Amino acid sequence: MAEQVSDAAPAKQVQQLERVVIRFAGDSGDGMQLTGDRFTSETAQLGNDISTLPNFPAEIRAPAGTLPGVSSFQVHFADYDILTPGDSPNVLVAMNPAALKANVADLPPGADIIVNTDEFTKRNLIKVGYAVSPLEDGSLARFRVHPVALTSMTVGALADLDVSKKDAERAKNMFALGLVSWMYSRPHESTLRFLERKFAKRPELVAANIAAFKAGWNFGETTETFTVRYEVKPAKMAAGTYRNITGNAALALGLVAAGVRAQLPVFLGAYPITPASDILHELSKHKRLGVTTMQAEDEIAAVAAAVGAAYGGALAVTTTSGPGVALKGESISLAIALELPLVIVDVQRAGPSTGMPTKTEQADLNMALYGRHGEAPLAVIAPKSPSDCFHAAIEAARIALTYRTPVILLSDNYVANGSEPWLLPEVGDLPDLRVEFATEPNGEDGRFLPYLRDPETMARPWAVPGTPGLEHRIGGLEKADRTGDISYDPANHDFMVRTRAARIDGIPVPDVEVDDPDGDASVLVLGWGSTYGPIGAACRRLRQRNLPIAQAHLRHIAPLPANLGEVLRRYDRVVIPEMNLGQLAHVIRAKYLVDALPYNQVRGLPFTATELANMLEDVVKNG
Amino acid sequence: MAEATIPLKLTAKDFKSDQEVRWCPGCGDYAILAAVQQFMPELNIPRENIVFVSGIGCSSRFPYYMNTYGMHSIHGRAPAIATGLSVSRPDLSVWVVTGDGDALSIGGNHLIHALRRNVNLKILLFNNRIYGLTKGQYSPTSELGKITKSTPTGSADSPFNPLSLALGAEATFVARTIDSDRKHLQSVLRAAAEHDGSAFIEIYQNCNIFNDGAFELLKDPGTKDDHLIRLEHGQPITFGAQGQFCVVHPAGGFGLSVRETASVAPEDVLVHDATVDDPAYAFALSRLSGSDLGTTPIGVFRSVRRESYDTLVQEQLATAKAGATGTPEEMLSGLLASGDTWTIL
Numbered sequence: 015m016a017e018q019v020s021d022a023a024p025a026k027q028v029q030q031l032e033r034v035v036i037r038f039a040g041d042s043g044d045g046m047q048l049t050g051d052r053f054t055s056e057t058a059q060l061g062n063d064i065s066t067l068p069n070f071p072a073e074i075r076a077p078a079g080t081l082p083g084v085s086s087f088q089v090h091f092a093d094y095d096i097l098t099p100g101d102s103p104n105v106l107v108a109m110n111p112a113a114l115k116a117n118v119a120d121l122p123p124g125a126d127i128i129v130n131t132d133e134f135t136k137r138n139l140i141k142v143g144y145a146v147s148p149l150e151d152g153s154l155a156r157f158r159v160h161p162v163a164l165t166s167m168t169v170g171a172l173a174d175l176d177v178s179k180k181d182a183e184r185a186k187n188m189f190a191l192g193l194v195s196w197m198y199s200r201p202h203e204s205t206l207r208f209l210e211r212k213f214a215k216r217p218e219l220v221a222a223n224i225a226a227f228k229a230g231w232n233f234g235e236t237t238e239t240f241t242v243r244y245e246v247k248p249a250k251m252a253a254g255t256y257r258n259i260t261g262n263a264a265l266a267l268g269l270v271a272a273g274v275r276a277q278l279p280v281f282l283g284a285y286p287i288t289p290a291s292d293i294l295h296e297l298s299k300h301k302r303l304g305v306t307t308m309q310a311e312d313e314i315a316a317v318a319a320a321v322g323a324a325y326g327g328a329l330a331v332t333t334t335s336g337p338g339v340a341l342k343g344e345s346i347s348l349a350i351a352l353e354l355p356l357v358i359v360d361v362q363r364a365g366p367s368t369g370m371p372t373k374t375e376q377a378d379l380n381m382a383l384y385g386r387h388g389e390a391p392l393a394v395i396a397p398k399s400p401s402d403c404f405h406a407a408i409e410a411a412r413i414a415l416t417y418r419t420p421v422i423l424l425s426d427n428y429v430a431n432g433s434e435p436w437l438l439p440e441v442g443d444l445p446d447l448r449v450e451f452a453t454e455p456n457g458e459d460g461r462f463l464p465y466l467r468d469p470e471t472m473a474r475p476w477a478v479p480g481t482p483g484l485e486h487r488i489g490g491l492e493k494a495d496r497t498g499d500i501s502y503d504p505a506n507h508d509f510m511v512r513t514r515a516a517r518i519d520g521i522p523v524p525d526v527e528v529d530d531p532d533g534d535a536s537v538l539v540l541g542w543g544s545t546y547g548p549i550g551a552a553c554r555r556l557r558q559r560n561l562p563i564a565q566a567h568l569r570h571i572a573p574l575p576a577n578l579g580e581v582l583r584r585y586d587r588v589v590i591p592e593m594n595l596g597q598l599a600h601v602i603r604a605k606y607l608v609d610a611l612p613y614n615q616v617r618g619l620p621f622t623a624t625e626l627a628n629m630l631e632d633v634v635k636n637g
Numbered sequence: 638m639a640e641a642t643i644p645l646k647l648t649a650k651d652f653k654s655d656q657e658v659r660w661c662p663g664c665g666d667y668a669i670l671a672a673v674q675q676f677m678p679e680l681n682i683p684r685e686n687i688v689f690v691s692g693i694g695c696s697s698r699f700p701y702y703m704n705t706y707g708m709h710s711i712h713g714r715a716p717a718i719a720t721g722l723s724v725s726r727p728d729l730s731v732w733v734v735t736g737d738g739d740a741l742s743i744g745g746n747h748l749i750h751a752l753r754r755n756v757n758l759k760i761l762l763f764n765n766r767i768y769g770l771t772k773g774q775y776s777p778t779s780e781l782g783k784i785t786k787s788t789p790t791g792s793a794d795s796p797f798n799p800l801s802l803a804l805g806a807e808a809t810f811v812a813r814t815i816d817s818d819r820k821h822l823q824s825v826l827r828a829a830a831e832h833d834g835s836a837f838i839e840i841y842q843n844c845n846i847f848n849d850g851a852f853e854l855l856k857d858p859g860t861k862d863d864h865l866i867r868l869e870h871g872q873p874i875t876f877g878a879q880g881q882f883c884v885v886h887p888a889g890g891f892g893l894s895v896r897e898t899a900s901v902a903p904e905d906v907l908v909h910d911a912t913v914d915d916p917a918y919a920f921a922l923s924r925l926s927g928s929d930l931g932t933t934p935i936g937v938f939r940s941v942r943r944e945s946y947d948t949l950v951q952e953q954l955a956t957a958k959a960g961a962t963g964t965p966e967e968m969l970s971g972l973l974a975s976g977d978t979w980t981i982l
Contacts, residue, residue, distance in 0.1 A: 055977050204977050248981075257978045267973060274965045281725045301957035303968055306725060306950060311750035315717035318710075318747070322690070322721030325708060326729070330721070348711050438973050441966045479706040479722075479729050482685045487654065487701050489709025490693075499656070500701070 026235075026243045028199075033092035034246055035100030036194060039117050040109030040130075042085040043075055045187035049107075050087025052191055052208060056200035058258040058435055061248030062091040065547065066433045067099035067620070072288065072371040079138045084116040093247040097547040097554075099432060101622035105197075107190050109133060109164070112142045123156040128193065130186065132165035160239050164189050171229035177222045185219075185226035192230025199245045202231065252437055259436040261400035261429035262289070265359065266296035268407025270303055273329050275408070276415055276447035279304040281323035282331045283316035285338060288371040289427045290361040293333045313341035317358065321345055324354040327451060327478035329411060333359040336378045337368070339385065339422070346420050347386045348490050350514065353465075353474050355414035357407070362426040364618045373618025374427035376543055377594035382422040383572055383601070389511045391518040393417070394572040396424040398546035401436035403429060406569065408444060415449050417521050418473040424571075426593070428620045429544040452477040452484055457496070462486055464498040472517045523570040525577040528584075530564035531557065537634050538585035540610070542568040542598055545591055545621060552626035561634045571598070574605070582608045589613055589633055591626055647678040654704040665816035665842035666695060669763065670702055672819045676826045677705075680730065687730045690719040692739040695770050696763035696842070699734040713744025716751035719758050720946075727947045730830075733760040737778040738768050741797050745777075752808035754946040755834040759826075762799060762839050763816075767848035780928035785847075800923035800938060803837045804916045810836035811919060812937045816843060817856055821867075821935065828937050834945040854930050866925065868936030873906040876932075883907070884925065893921045895932050911940040 036053065040046045047068055054066050067088040076083030090100035105126045108114035110133035121127070134147050148154055149161060168189040172182040188209070195202055206224055213219040234240050259267075273280035284294040284307065298307040306328075310316035317332040324330035332342065339346075339360045349356045362378045364370035382394045393413045397406035403425060410423040452475035457463040462484045465474050477484040486498060494501035495509060528538070529550075541549045546567050556563045566581060568574070582588050582602065588610040590599040596612035603610055613629055615621060652674040660666045677687070687705040691697035693712035700707030706729075710718050715733045723731040733751075740748045740762050751758060767785070768774040774787040778799060782791040803811050810832040814825040822840065829836035841852040855865045862878040874884040875898055883898040883906040893907065913919065919939035926933040961968055 059977060059979050061979060061981060251981050253981050255974060255978050255980045257974070257976050270972065271969055274969045277965075279725060281721060283721055300972065301954050302961035303965060303972070304954070304958075306954065308721070308724065308950075310717065311746055314714060315720070315747050315750065318714040318717035319721030319724075321710075322708075322718035322723075323725040324721075325718075326722045326726040328725045344711050345714060352708075438978070441970045441973070479688045479726065480686055482683065485684055485704055485706055487656075487703075487707035487709065489700070489707075490711055491709065 027241060028243050028245055031244050031246050032094065033090065033096065034105065034198065034244065035088060035090045035103045036105040036107070036198075037086055037088040037103035037117060037120075038107045038190070039084055039086035039113035040187070041078055041112065042071055042073065042083045043078065044085070044109045045184070046085045046087050046109070049187045049191045050089055052205045053194060053200065054089050054258055054433060055204055055208070056195060056202065057089065057091045058256070059201050059204055061251070062093065062246055063095045063249040063251060064258060064433070064435055065090045065096055065099045067428070068431045069619075070372055079110055079112055079133070079141050081112050081116050081142055084112050086113070086117060091246055093249050095249060095251065097551040098620070098623055101624045105194070107194060109186070109190070111138050111144055111148075114148060115142045115144065118154070121157060124158065126158045126160065127154065128160045128162055128190070130164035130190075131161045132163050162193070162233070162239070167229060167233065168226045172222050172225055175218065175222050175225060177218050181219060181222060185222050188223045188226040189230035189233075192227035193234045195227075196231040196234035197240060197243060199243060202227070251435065254437045256435045256437055258433050259401055259404075260292070260431055260433045261397065261403040261425055262292040262361065262431065263296055264401050264436060265397070265403035265407045265423075265425060265430070266293045268404040269297065269331055269357070269411065270300050270305060271404070271441070271444055272408045272411035272447055273304060274441070275444050276329055276411065276449060278327065278329040278449070279306060280331065281320060281328040282307045282333065283310050283319035283323070284308070284333045285310050285313045285316045287313070287335045287338050289363055289430050290333045290335050290338075290359065292430070293359065293361070313338040314345060317342040317345040320356055321349050321352070321354060324349065324356050325352070325478070327476070329357075329415065330355065331357040331359065333361070335361050335363050335371075336365050336381065339378060339381055343386045346392070347388065347390045349420045350386070350390045350392060351490050351493070352488050353418045355418055355476075356420040357410045357414050357423060358420060359407075359423045359425060361430045362424060364616065370618045372427065374544070374620060375593050375616055375618065376424070376426055376545070377597065377616065378424060379542075379571065379594065379597040382424055389515060391515050392419055392572065393421040393518055393521060393570075394424060395421065395570050396543035396568070397429055398543060398567055398569065400429050400432050400434045404436070404439075408447075409569070412445055412447055413521060415447055416473065417471055417517065418476060419518065424543055426544045449476065451481065453481060455483055463496045464488060465493055466496045472513070472520060519573050521573050523573060523575050526566050526568060526575040526581060528564050528566045528581055529553070530562070532562055535562040535564035536586040537589060537630070538564040538566060538582065538587070539589045539591065539630060540566050540568065540582070540598075540602070541591060542571055545593065548621040548623050548626055549591060551623035552630055555623060555627040556630055556634065559631065561631060563630055563634060568598070571601075579606045582606050582610070587611060587633055587637060589630065591615075591621060591629075593621070645678070645681055645683060647684070649675040649678065651684065652677045652704050654702050656701045658702050659698065660695060661846050663845040664695070665765065665844070666699070666763065668816045668819065669761075669822065669840055669842060670699065672822045673826065674703070675819075676823045679827065680830055682730050686728060687732070688722060689732045689734055690715045690722065691734040692736075692744060693770070694736040694739045694768075695844075696734055696736040697739060713739055713742070714747060715739070716744065716747040716756075716758065716760065720751055720754070720756045723757050724947050724950050727757070727951055731758050733758050735760065735762050737762065737764045737766060737776045737799070741777040741799060741802070749802065749806040752803055752806040752835050752837060755809050755943050757834055757945045757947045759829050759836045760838065762837070763842040764799060764839050765842045765844035765848055766796075766851050767844050769844045769847050773847040796928060798923055798926070799839045801920060804920045804923055804939065807916050808837045808939070809834045809941050809943045810937070811939045812837070813839045813841070813935045815841045815852065815855060815935060825937065828940065832940060833948075834943060852930065855933055864931060864933055866932060866934040868909050868911070868922070868934050868938065870909055870911045870937065872909055874909050874934075875906060891921070892924055895925065911937045913939070914941055
């Protein structure tokens with residue numbers, strides 16, 4: 015690398031920036047996710063804070079060159095701690111006319127656009143409705159457009175290599191990555207190592223992709239198209255070892271960690287579904303840590319198998335998205351009746367029905383809280399960011415194991431596929447999740463009473479098959495208190511229904527914390543789950559404008575923190591932004607009789623900090 | 638099956654739970670329960686290592702009456718629940734009790750996938766060709782044209798042949814027996830218990846309230862000899878009081894046929910071989926019996942060796958663990974820190 019890539023750039027001006035948002039956009043076959051991922055990794059190595067947002071269609075390969083086929087990856091990096099992937103890109107890399115057209119409206123004036131001119135053919139322009147090339151009609155005058163013949167230069171750079179024209183053309187994403195890496199002074203070693211690993215079985219592709227990357231880098235270095243090179247200094251972050259991680263990966267590792275800390279085998283029953291499948295993929299790699307994964311025949315079998323494994327003494331998990339939770343409802347109810355630990359992960363996506371499988375939403379909260387027959391309460395928690403998925407998974411397992419209950423963990427596509435730097439925890443600092451299985455009869459005359467409860471946790475004994483003397487039968491029919499025998503007694507049913515509700519209500523959860531730096535805010539913005547970043551960024555903007563605002567964010571939605579009512583009543587106005595039509599707001603209004611103001615958006619995309627800041631500013635100023 | 642070297646000296650009584658049995662008087666389920674309870678001591682497996690899992694329906698009350706571990710679960714899902722239990726607890730002997738509605742209607746998908754995977758489950762399907770617990774609707778094994786509460790002018794859908802279905806899923810052990818023939822029922826249970834992998838047993842069971850006498854042709858001393866074909870491994874397939882009927886494989890045909898023994902050369906009488914690897918043979922046997930039960934084989938149709946899902950999963954876990962070094966906490970630390978990391982001082 016050193017002899018071919020010069021890091022010295024005497025002819026170029028170097029400009030310092032605090033933060034940059036880059037969006038790589040192209041056809042879904044152009045490798046934009048990989049490109050964005052690599053740029054993110056290089057940026058993480060440099061020590062910037064990062065937040066990413068992949069955005070891709072559900073179709074694996076939509077027709078080439080069309081608007082529905084556009085796939086993009088946005089990365090925001092800064093020399094300070096950031097909370098979101100950024101509202102609008104400073105740089106757009108557009109690999110074809112469709113990518114330009116689909117993204118140009120998001121760009122602020124003055125943004126840089128790098129376009130692959132090779133793809134701006136008449137045919138491709140017509141395909142997306144451009145009568146005249148936007149590169150020639152002056153419509154991009156408010157931007158800094160950098161026309162680059164990405165494809166042909168890549169093919170040219172690989173002319174001496176033994177690769178097909180098709181493989182050479184496919185390496186154009188690495189040319190683009192090389193160019194942008196040069197522009198932003200990113201370290202490139204990890205990308206070269208990555209390419210060597212990725213194409214280890216095809217050395218010619220290693221050579222081709224590395225050559226393309228270097229060609230892109232050197233193009234930036236030598237051509238006069240690019241006169242400025244940028245630097246973003248490392249962010250001041252807490253000391254420790256970091257890795258960049260997506261929410262799905264963090265969630266999977268959290269489940270593995272929970273198994274280790276509980277000293278229990280982890281059993282995952284799952285059926286492939288976007289955007290949750292990556293959790294299944296990740297967990298299937300960790301057999302040596304005692305993780306069994308079963309790809310079941312359907313969503314129902316996936317949760318049913320998990321219930322069976324929980325009965326046998328495993329830390330049982332099922333992972334899915336909204337449509338899967340709908341199918342799992344009856345089995346979750348069974349787990350509620352059986353009072354067995356079970357973690358149900360719902361990586362929410364836009365619904366109803368198939369909806370928009372690759373787009374985010376928070377509209378499964380009602381289903382998580384209420385979506386079962388009968389009075390069927392369970393615990394519900396939600397992670398607030400990609401790396402927080404790790405800790406949320408451990409918390410879900412802790413509640414499930416300690417209180418012998420199903421727990422729904424509400425992730426969503428935004429945190430699941432987004433990424434950020436993660437300060438690696440010390441394993442020894444993670445919660446101790448060890449459980450005690452029942453080993454002895456607990457009733458009179460040596461009888462075993464499967465529904466005799468622990469007075470503190472209200473959990474019933476976990477008596478797993480294989481334990482002599484504790485043979486017992488349980489099922490979905492209503493059970494008598496203590497004995498667990500079938501019971502149709504009216505008073506017993508009333509008691510058991512109330513007990514199951516009290517069991518969940520009684521789970522101690524941490525108080526909600528309020529971020530109100532000067533303590534003078536009259537408006538509280540309350541969120542849950544993945545809106546944490548955009549809400550936090552919006553609050554910062556208000557405070558920069560000297561407008562006080564308080565922020566509180568819920569991890570536990572069932573049960574709610576004990577201090578929440580008091581917190582809500584402290585403020586004149588409570589605003590609840592959600593990516594649904596007001597589901598948490600309904601809960602808050604019903605439970606606390608607080609006139610909370612919902613603010614809702616269901617566009618399949620996260621809130622932008624800008625829109626939230628504008629909305630909150632209006633509330634703060636006008637009530 | 639677990640190999641206990643010391644006889645446990647359990648009796649049928651040890652397998653009776655303290656729960657009052659609540660099937661209708663005269664139900665075929667009583668006979669099956671008694672036969673199973675009497676058979677269980679033969680396994681010589683401690684009661685705590687035995688689990689009965691059921692779904693919903695009359696038959697699915699079964700686990701409540703067995704003094705083992707048991708779960709009465711939800712409609713149709715018992716094979717899936719039992720799969721999760723069996724694969725994560727290979728030390729247990731897991732039995733599934735289900736019915737024709739539970740296993741073949743609402744739970745059809747789980748049944749075929751459990752069989753396809755060859756999960757180490759012993760699946761007892763009580764087939765009474767009717768919905769009993771919901772009071773008398775036709776089931777997926779009811780004969781075409783069945784008049785019931787929900788089909789006053791006769792059902793319009795053809796039934797499943799449960800054994801054909803199981804064999805289509807390439808079940809490794811497939812058998813049929815009858816509630817009233819305790820000796821035969823127990824012989825089939827014995828063979829199933831010895832089988833490593835899924836064992837599927839269809840038990841013809843009389844519902845004396847909603848479908849009484851459904852299998853009378855095979856039970857009445859006056860008719861059963863001419864209609865019941867008792868399969869025995871290694872024996873020619875003949876039936877009738879004097880063995881006057883036999884099963885042959887006619888040249889040029891796909892299936893098997895019934896002939897008068899006298900009209901067939903002795904070497905042309907089919908000799909039953911339950912170990913034939915190709916499920917087509919057992920499938921052809923299963924097709925001898927239609928809705929009218931005219932010629933109905935009972936016994937073990939198929940018993941072949943294939944690695945169970947449980948074994949394959951456990952082998953993968955064992956291989957992965959054998960290659961691991963360090964404590965789980967150390968391995969976890971390494972895992973968390975894998976990939977591209979950076980350190981801030």
